[in-house]
Amino acid sequence: MASNPMQQFTVHRIGPEIKIAGIDLSFTNASLFMVISATVIILFLFLGSKEKKIIPDKLQLISEMFYTFVAKMISDTAGSKAKPYFPFIFSLFMFVLFCNMVGMLPYSFTVTSHIIVTLIMALFIFIAVTIIGFMKHGFKYLSIFVPSGVPAVLLPLITIIEIISYLSRPVSLSVRLFANMMAGHTMLKVFGGFVVSLGILGGWLPLSFSVALTGLEILVAFLQAYVFAILTCIYLNDALNLHH
Amino acid sequence: MTIPEDFKTRLKIAKSKIKKQFDNDDEKRRSFMGSAFKLGTELVAAVAVGTIIGFILDTLFDTKPWLIIIFFFLGAAAGMLNVIRAANRMQKED
Numbered sequence: 533m534a535s536n537p538m539q540q541f542t543v544h545r546i547g548p549e550i551k552i553a554g555i556d557l558s559f560t561n562a563s564l565f566m567v568i569s570a571t572v573i574i575l576f577l578f579l580g581s582k583e584k585k586i587i588p589d590k591l592q593l594i595s596e597m598f599y600t601f602v603a604k605m606i607s608d609t610a611g612s613k614a615k616p617y618f619p620f621i622f623s624l625f626m627f628v629l630f631c632n633m634v635g636m637l638p639y640s641f642t643v644t645s646h647i648i649v650t651l652i653m654a655l656f657i658f659i660a661v662t663i664i665g666f667m668k669h670g671f672k673y674l675s676i677f678v679p680s681g682v683p684a685v686l687l688p689l690i691t692i693i694e695i696i697s698y699l700s701r702p703v704s705l706s707v708r709l710f711a712n713m714m715a716g717h718t719m720l721k722v723f724g725g726f727v728v729s730l731g732i733l734g735g736w737l738p739l740s741f742s743v744a745l746t747g748l749e750i751l752v753a754f755l756q757a758y759v760f761a762i763l764t765c766i767y768l769n770d771a772l773n774l775h776h
Numbered sequence: 777m778t779i780p781e782d783f784k785t786r787l788k789i790a791k792s793k794i795k796k797q798f799d800n801d802d803e804k805r806r807s808f809m810g811s812a813f814k815l816g817t818e819l820v821a822a823v824a825v826g827t828i829i830g831f832i833l834d835t836l837f838d839t840k841p842w843l844i845i846i847f848f849f850l851g852a853a854a855g856m857l858n859v860i861r862a863a864n865r866m867q868k869e870d
Contacts, residue, residue, distance in 0.1 A: 689850075696826045696847075696854035704821035704858070708814060759814065766865070 632753035826851015
């Protein structure tokens, strides 16, 4: 069973082919796992917040922990002005986290290991933050590209560098999540392949590596969701509180 | 009655211990490999974006290959700026 370690990332169609105006809108395994993650989140939070006990049970405790975790993250990084954006950041964090975690189950598919998924999320955040910045500050928002205390000779150069730095945000945001997830899952598959090919005599070493890597991957899955959400908060902070 | 006071000081000590433990845990969690990877992507992304902008402007103004070279270096500068900012942010968090 020498299977290709990249095979786990193939997207294939489930059910009938749906084509609208030349665009393939068929239901794939990627869409299936997005639906699964969303359903798990909704069920989990619904059951967690159904009975508002004073002494919470485990489910309620965990969902309240998620709530306070994200609320604290937003107030720490973006201040009180970012409160209205809590629902967006919370759902973003939960979606990325649950996609990563559902991807950790055997035979499942990791949605976030595809650059197109992460890039769309990052571009959405980038465009939304830019629009929010212009809505709050008007054309004064452009002063984000002009740092204070720069000599006039260097100003055009610095401005161009700042613009490139600003435009690189969605790229680094999406590539980070995608690369982490894809690299981790490929590693897991490669070590799994070693276990099979070395057999019962030599397979124990890669098996122990595999176990350790699984633990690491769960950590990475959480960490990347956290990083994704906190960077969104930081970008939002730049848009809401103009200061240099 | 010395017991309440004694209890209070004991509570204080226990609370500070818990707080210290929490702080330590936080530090450990942050210093993981995630931060190293974060800086790498910051650098590469800016270089890539700079080069792409250079390429687009080159085809627009028909000045191959000058703008792509200039914007490659500007992108590298922007990447370093990104890395410095991210590192500052990490330091502030700790």
